[in-house]
Amino acid sequence: MRDVGYLRVGDTAEALTAAARPGARLIAGGTELVNLLKERIEQPDLLVDISRLPLTDITVGPDGLHLGALARMSDVAAHPEVRSGYPAIAQALELSASPQLRNMATMGGNLMQRTRCPYFRADHDLPCNKRRPGSGCSAIDGDHRAAAIFGASESCVATHPSDLAVALVALDAQVRTTARTLPARDLHRLPGDQPHRDTVLDHGEMILGIDVPVSPPSAYLKVRERGSYEFALVSVAVAAETSGGVIRTARAALGGVAPKPWPLDVDLAGVPLRRDELRAAIAPAFAAARPLPGSEFKIELAQRAVVRALTKPIGLMGET
Ligand SMILES: Cc1cc2nc3c(=O)[nH]c(=O)nc-3n(C[C@H](O)[C@H](O)[C@H](O)COP(=O)(O)OP(=O)(O)OC[C@H]3O[C@@H](n4cnc5c(N)ncnc54)[C@H](O)[C@@H]3O)c2cc1C
Ligand code: SF4
Incomplete structure (x- = not known):
């Protein structure tokens, strides 16, 4: 288990300073980021909680x-x-x-939010250049029904x-x-x-x-x-x-x-x-x-x- 710091910021200037730290990630509603943490796709050292900033207009x-x-x-x-x-x-x-x-x-x-490509979200170590740069792309020769038809590359075909x-x-x-x-x-x-x-x-x-x-x-x-x-x-x-x-x-x-x-x-x-x-x-x-x-x-x-x-x-x- 890794320790992750948590900081709830009160204004945008404080958010900017905190978010600039290496290993920091912004968290707003948390509905995506918490999943990325659980799936170990994101492994930040510090969560910068911006949810109380007056940006709800x-x-x-x-x-x-x-x-x-x-x-x-x-x-x-x-x-x-x-x-x-x-x-x-x-x-x-x-x-x-x-x-x-x-x-x-x-x-x-x-x-x-990040792609829903099943290999990117998988809880085992399948090749995925988006998740582990240089590891390959499992979708190209695998399940690619959801893949892109425009703008993809040999490295990634995710939407x-x-x-x-x-x-x-x-x-x-x-x-x-x-x-x-x-x-x-x-x-x-x-x-x-x-x-x-x-x-x-x-x-x-x-x-x-x-x-x-x-x-x-x-x-x-x-x-x-x-x-x-x-x-x-x-x-x-x-x-x-x-x-x-x-x-x-x-x-x-x-x-x-x-x-x-x-x-x-x-x-x-x-x-x-x-x-x-x-x-x-x-x-x-x-x-x-x-x-x-x-x-x-x-x-x-x-x-x-x-x-x-x-x-x-x-x-x-x-x-x-
Ligand atoms: C089961 C499920 C089904 C879903 N279905 C759909 C769907 O059909 N269509 C769809 O569009 N979405 C869908 N989503 C995605 C959902 O809309 C997102 O989880 C949500 O919008 C993320 O918002 P959040 O505030 O919770 O973000 P968080 O989880 O707080 O953050 C998500 C990412 O955004 C970054 N971030 C947050 N706020 C800012 C900011 N102000 N500036 C810069 N970076 C920021 C965070 O650092 C993090 O990387 C689904 C999600 C789930 C879990
Ligand atoms: S298309 Fe390939 S590289 Fe892109 S997210 Fe999916 S498995 Fe990873």
Whole structure:
């Protein structure tokens, strides 16, 4: 058994000083980090408890939505103005984890959660470059049904699990940290030959909040093996303005297909909200897909999910 120090900090300056120490880890809701400790994936010397910092704000104004890093998933999902103005965020959160977990878990912790690759989480010593750099990747020749189809490397084919992160990328959100403000789409990194690094944040850097610009109607669609309490096989967040059955502007991002939320970088302006035209318009974005044999089904599944998200929920919310 290892001794681990514990420090509950009272302000951001104290948090920064403590978090900068080698071997320190921030802890917010603890719903992810405690599991990582139990699984011996994380072995910190000091837990810096930030849960009492005044970063729980959820505010909606003329310039958009502002979420403190410590706002709880359940509070954000239930907020009336988030539900009406930013439904993709509310839906992504409500489709995540369980009510008990959402009551504890925070925005910052959610974005910083680690992959659910079974070899990474295994309680025995299987090769895993993300967990033990240089040990190999068990998924490539093993169980890789959940593997990435975009952005993977020979070192790691794991996907990023946060539903919230996918919605934030589609909504063009910014993440504010103690060191900088960066687009949500740039927070997570591709594995390359350093799969143990999930994000671009430096040691001790803390997320302070999330800023989302005023959004057109949006929706989140999650496809999973069972109806609740399950991570996405594939998910899609869309934010679109439509007129007369035609898309005027649209942004979309995919989850469950890459080591980070994957922006669907195609121009959908002028595309009718009909299945065949939408399929043709998004097809070029899937030319770059590089699945493993077991994850090939995600190419078709993801395209169907994008079409469904664009035609069904936004149609239900009414055209602008
Ligand atoms: C059974 C189960 C099912 C789940 N299903 C889903 C799901 O379907 N979809 C989904 O999206 N998530 C899911 N989750 C993940 C869950 O959403 C996360 O556990 C939770 O959001 C983490 O938040 P937390 O505040 O508890 O983080 P913590 O456990 O406190 O921290 C997690 C990580 O984030 C870091 N961290 C925390 N706050 C900050 C900050 N402000 N700045 C920088 N780093 C920080 C910590 O150092 C740690 O590394 C599931 C979790 C479990 C256990
Ligand atoms: S896919 Fe990544 S996380 Fe999974 S076993 Fe391979 S290196 Fe580890």
